[in-house]
Amino acid sequence: MIKKLSSRWLTAALLIAITGSYIYFTSGENPYERWINFLLGTKAGMALYAVLMLNIFFVSIGAAFSKIKRTESIEEMDTFFNIPARKDITGETLGEWVGSFGFKKAQSMNNAVCAQKGKFSFLPGTIMRAGIILFSASLLLSFHLRKTDEKILHEGDSFGEGIRLAGTEAGIPGEFLQVGEKSAFCLSDVKALISYKDKTYAVSSGYPSKVGGRYLRISHLGFSQQVIVEGSSFRLVKEADLDVLPPGKTSVMPIEQSGGMISFTLKPEKTITKGLLTGKLYGLDSPFYSVVIQSKGKTDYIDIKPSESKTGGGFKVAFGKSSLYIKMQSVYDPALFFIYSGLLVTFAGALLMLSRFFWYEKRICALITGNSVLAGYSEEFYRKWGILRFHKKKEELLSCPESAIEKADSSG
């Protein structure tokens, strides 16, 4: 059973089955999503997936076992010869002959010498396969256990069990010059200070941070603006979370009372044109907004800054203080750490696999039996050249012309 489970033909068959299942899903919409749901969410898919992981596991066991505990006769090696030996040949000279192949540590017993190189060359592949198994198992767990939540937070807001947003460091520049139509607005690192159980944690927009059993990460940020809009028949007071970054983007807020809407766009403080190039200078310390109010068939355009109040077209618009809001992604996933670990281990193993170009197993065994020498050689890779070299060096052991040679070559 273990031999069947560790078969590389089984690996090939399972990979073909998994690939075939993906091809089946390409006939419809969202093939990748449907394929993942099949593989990780259905019984048949999970069975296929689990057998593949088991197979990879047993392949690693088999590879390690075959190198460490190999027992084979000389005749079973890749190639061997049995030739009449020189009369002066001893175990010591045999040992020197074996050493001339580059084997430094030979095991000698009376008139027999055996040596092996690259005994632990299975390690890079084993490490890589271990990483793949760790990643795959975590992926399966994550698919079934992960719970994701996203919430907009302002300074002082609480969420979850005793988690509070203490502050935000966005690194937004005081001014931003946009040249051309394509925005180059970019923030390198946005941080939020989270207080939980009398401790303060820094959560960033980069790698997730673990706080209170959940992984937190900043997924978005924008300006939060207190807005008061007074019309003839309504008064709207709201803390509007405006999605107006990068500059040029428009955020829309509905006016439920009148069925209209207000749109907000950052307005440049200055516009400079030079030839084909147009530069727009935005003040982000105290953002200047272009507001469009549409209500009951009426549209009005107002340019306004925080703490200002303006009237136009039948509306009175007042802005309070401006602040920042962040969108916090909160994930409960006990497998996330193992996903990261699995990827790292797989990557490390893949890098180590490069050593297999020159780190691989070689075995040689030679035995003096009466007047002849029986010697065998095996090599994991580059077999043809190893066998050629082995047969060339046998001349050193010969005592008789070639017509007296008795040899069977069992090379593959």
Add this chain to the structure above:
Amino acid sequence: MLQPFLITLRETIQCSVVIVVVLILPEIRDNRGYRKALIFGAGAALILGVLAGHFPSLGRRLPAAETWTTWRYAFELMVFYLSIFFAIINLRAAPLALSTGLFSIGFIAFFFEARASAFLLHDMAVMKGNIPAVIASGIAGAGSGFGVVIFLSRFFKKIPVHTVFTPSSVFMSIGALKFLTGGVGELEKTDILIFLQRGIQNFLESAVGHLRQLLMLTEHPFIDVPFDGLAGYLSEDRTAMALMVVFIMSPPLFILIDLFARAEPVVDTAEVGAQKRLKISFFRKEIFLKTIPVMAALIILIISIHAVNISLNPLYEPVPRPVGEEDGAGIVKILFSDRSGDITDGKLRKYVYYYGNKQIIFLVILKPDGSLGAALDQCEICRPAEWNKSAQGYAQRGNTVVCKYCMTPIPLSTINNPGGCNPIPLSFRVEEKTIIIALGDLINTFRAAEALDKKGMHL
């Protein structure tokens, strides 16, 4: 009625050649069971394919044409990769595997083409309103195709094909030929390699997106996220193209490595040195002959990949628009906006000024930083000979201009920089949405470029 005849004649010959090549192999030809498996596969494919394609009531219950094409590609790739399987296993030890493989080959060789041809003929018959005539013409074409192949197979038998082909190289060659000729051309326009590249790219984009979600590192429009660059690189079409090339080249390279890694024969028992050398020479000749189909398949694949690359990334070369001197002022004016569009659209624009009996062709383009670039449509290095002047100049491909002679891509940002493969820069100025080039500068720069030709610097 000629068209149905020609379609079925062509498709029958293409499919039957595959069967004949397989039947010539001694392992297959001399084994009745294997021959039966192959011919039964082909026969079953013909019957099922015609039924699936020709009868609308049956066709309506079956998948759409795109799904058939997808599965055809999948099976052709399977045949192609079976070559690796047959390079590893000992055929004598796996008769069941070989019989199954042969049945599959026979089936795949005929099924999809039979279905597509029957579908096409049915449509033609309905449009012409003469079903019996179209069907008869189609059957006649198929019969003629079989006749041609049976006639030619007598000559194939005389060719010692078995010294050149191994079972693995047969599967690989069939796969490569199916890439080139598979499908009925009137119905299916896409190439399997384009399909494979797009499929790989879609998969990579989805997989990278999924992985980013999993790691909580989803991309953001204006906040830097770790591994943004790597994720973008993996989702690009160049990565998909590279992976496609690796997939397609693996079987021929595997077979070549397997051939060259075979140990040379043991010659110790030979008495004379000449006998030893003869034995080794025969062995090496045998290996060389067996590499021929692999090398041929490699050439087919390289040509196919190159054609795919060209079709996915075509060169854009506009026709030069004539311009003249502006009112005796010694300048040439190019408006930002004209009948060909606005210069801010980022497309390459070419203009020609007639200087005596010569044409001075120059180009103008908007660079990524928003500034303009103007240069002669030639470079200092690539000076093609007179008979090859059409290879001179540049065309646009995406965010680069490409020298048509040496196919070097040049980033748009380096236009107006002298040297290298950059087009020879022109000095110009911009006034009120117009590019102004002094005629004297244009002519002097052109003369200097012409002088390079006279110095014999052409390639």
